[in-house]
Amino acid sequence: MKLLITGGAGFIGSAVVRRAIAQGNEVVNLDCLTYAACLENIASVADHPAYAFEQVDICDAAEVARVFASHRPDAVMHLAAESHVDRSIDGPGDFIRTNVMGTYVLLEAAREYWQAQGRPEGFRFHHISTDEVYGSLGDHGKFTEDTPYDPRSPYSASKASSDHLVRAWHETYGLPVVLSNCSNNYGPYHFPEKLIPVVILNALAGKEIPVYGAGANVRDWLYVEDHAEALLLVLQQGALGRSYNIGGENEARNIDLVRMICALLDEMRPDAAPHDRLITYVTDRPGHDLRYAIDPQRISTELGWRPSVTLEEGLRLTVEWYLANEDWWRPLQARAGVGERLGTKA
Numbered sequence: 040m041k042l043l044i045t046g047g048a049g050f051i052g053s054a055v056v057r058r059a060i061a062q063g064n065e066v067v068n069l070d071c072l073t074y075a076a077c078l079e080n081i082a083s084v085a086d087h088p089a090y091a092f093e094q095v096d097i098c099d100a101a102e103v104a105r106v107f108a109s110h111r112p113d114a115v116m117h118l119a120a121e122s123h124v125d126r127s128i129d130g131p132g133d134f135i136r137t138n139v140m141g142t143y144v145l146l147e148a149a150r151e152y153w154q155a156q157g158r159p160e161g162f163r164f165h166h167i168s169t170d171e172v173y174g175s176l177g178d179h180g181k182f183t184e185d186t187p188y189d190p191r192s193p194y195s196a197s198k199a200s201s202d203h204l205v206r207a208w209h210e211t212y213g214l215p216v217v218l219s220n221c222s223n224n225y226g227p228y229h230f231p232e233k234l235i236p237v238v239i240l241n242a243l244a245g246k247e248i249p250v251y252g253a254g255a256n257v258r259d260w261l262y263v264e265d266h267a268e269a270l271l272l273v274l275q276q277g278a279l280g281r282s283y284n285i286g287g288e289n290e291a292r293n294i295d296l297v298r299m300i301c302a303l304l305d306e307m308r309p310d311a312a313p314h315d316r317l318i319t320y321v322t323d324r325p326g327h328d329l330r331y332a333i334d335p336q337r338i339s340t341e342l343g344w345r346p347s348v349t350l351e352e353g354l355r356l357t358v359e360w361y362l363a364n365e366d367w368w369r370p371l372q373a374r375a376g377v378g379e380r381l382g383t384k385a
């Protein structure tokens with residue numbers, strides 16, 4: 040199968056690219072290389088004969104159409120997005136442009152290409168989205184695929200908009216789509232502005248570990264390699280027009296997550312223990328959703344998918360990876376905004 044993967048130089052997209060090639064697929068990686076992109080993430084496949092890279096902006100209709108016409112993919116996996124909630128608070132415009140307009144451009148290009156090919160039955164447009172479209176949970180309950188949308192940040196509102204567009208292109212034009220909404224990912228190649236890498240890298244540097252508010256916000260953590268596997272399964276076996284929630288069955292309060300990472304570092308770097316002395320509570324994010332939790336019943340019963348690691352196992356793999364890959368993360372810390380407190384301009 041030839042896959043057109045957008046955002047394949049990002050955190051999750053690169054895991055999908057690596058796994059798709061390992062499974063024997065051909066991959067065209069379409070990415071415009073924003074501040075969040077790292078070609079090093081896909082260095083292991085860059086010279087593979089089944090891999091091609093196109094530095095293209097998904098908002099550029101002519102270039103996107105050229106990529107479809109020249110590569111003739113069997114399916115699209117759409118991951119390109121602006122993805123950092125704090126940046127969406129300070130500057131929502133980029134999120135509306137890429138996540139909403141870019142998805143529209145990609146849908147139109149996919150539709151024209153699919154129609155010109157005679158509407159092949161096997162074609163798929165897989166839209167990758169987030170559980171943040173469902174808003175915030177209280178202490179109980181979980182998000183199912185039927186939970187009403189209630190996005191509360193510019194990021195989640197832009198992703199919810201893109202989900203609506205994808206469903207509309209299916210209902211109106213018959214475009215063969217599948218959707219997935221996943222919980223917070225973590226693992227190797229996670230860009231160093233996100234919570235888990237910030238905790239690891241600040242702790243290693245002996246710097247304060249910032250925890251928003253009281254650290255009571257709960258996330259359902261999903262190991263990125265498990266997510267990549269689930270995404271390829273949804274693409275290959277998901278029912279047309281259907282969406283799948285993907286979660287790690289690993290809920291944790293932020294403060295407990297941070298303490299787990301500190302305990303791992305105490306074990307691996309005992310000279311600097313205890314690392315939790317660096318925990319510092321900072322002003323909360325405006326509109327910070329309290330709790331996300333995924334009910335993964337549909338993907339587990341219909342597609343037989345389950346996460347392969349617990350949070351404890353995945354965090355151990357992640358901390359070990361950051362300790363072994365300073366060459367990857369050190370240069371990224373110099374990129375604009377990394378290491379700064381963002382998301383305060385509400």
Ligand SMILES: NC(=O)c1ccc[n+]([C@@H]2O[C@H](COP(=O)([O-])OP(=O)(O)OC[C@H]3O[C@@H](n4cnc5c(N)ncnc54)[C@H](O)[C@@H]3O)[C@@H](O)[C@H]2O)c1
Pocket residue numbers: 045046047048049050051052069070071072073074075076077095096097098117118119120121122123137141167168169170198220221222223224225230
């Ligand atoms: N990271 C998470 O925990 C998480 C959770 C749920 C859903 N998601 C979704 O998964 C997808 C991937 O997330 P991620 O964490 O890998 O993101 P990321 O920020 O690490 O990577 C995004 C990639 O998209 C590319 N990109 C951005 N704008 C583009 C444009 N206009 N044209 C072409 N390429 C562009 C960037 O260069 C980058 O390589 C996103 O759609 C995101 O909404 C992420």
